[in-house]
């Protein structure tokens with residue numbers, strides 16, 4: 001019998017520790033351990049890795065990660081009420097689970113982790129997007145993480161993985177796909193959670209590339225893409241007018257028609273434009 005079999009069912013954990021879901025903390029719990037094990041498997045081979053989990057709550061995904069053989073799990077949880085519940089999992093996996101009671105937007109987890117590191121989380125959506133952007137924009141690349149396996153609102157997952165020509169295509173797609181492979185690996189209906197959220201959810205798996213897919217300066221790419229998509233209905237020669245007086249020539253030099261709109265421009269073309277914009 002594995003350690004996980006000795007732990008009580010998650011509904012019981014919630015009752016014992018009084019973990020009534022709080023909207024302010026975006027608490028929609030996963031209580032089906034088969035499902036959390038399935039999500040943990042989507043994170044890849046964990047046996048040689050430290051896993052950073054954000055927002056473990058009552059510990060469903062935490063149990064999945066440990067049962068899938070994670071070398072160590074570092075879990076950061078803001079809600080004090082969850083800490084005693086997580087201590088029961090710590091006791092079942094001595095030395096393999098460390099819990100930090102804090103805000104993931106403020107705690108620096110790196111001092112507690114040994115590479116290779118994978119990240120897995122079912123987070124409130126606003127915190128998830130903010131952390132994703134941080135994890136995708138470190139000073140140095142490759143980043144501290146090998147992969148990110150994250151639950152998002154379905155609509156956000158589609159924005160991360162979107163291709164040119166779709167409404168979902170924008171800054172998040174460029175940011176994610178420039179230096180990572182990003183795929184939706186699971187879709188979940190509201191009923192998979194307790195309480196059920198209003199919208200469908202999806203798990204996105206991102207793996208960090210060793211090098212950016214195409215060369216470009218990160219700050220320039222970010223600036224150009226932000227300006228292009230801020231006025232996504234405008235032609236690029238208008239949307240990017242403020243970026244350079246000779247913007248039409250620069251667009252043409254990057255292989256982009258000045259009359260195109262941001263939505264039609266590929267990642268490769270945006271990177272080419274970022275390189276041309278760096279030239280004086």
Ligand code: SAM
Nearest residue numbers: 025028029030055056057077078079103104122
């Ligand atoms: N992982 C659990 C599961 O799948 O059942 C809980 C998921 S629930 C959607 C989100 C969790 O993130 C909650 O436990 C909540 O308390 C926690 N949380 C919310 N904001 C947080 C933050 N800023 N830092 C760390 N944890 C946070």
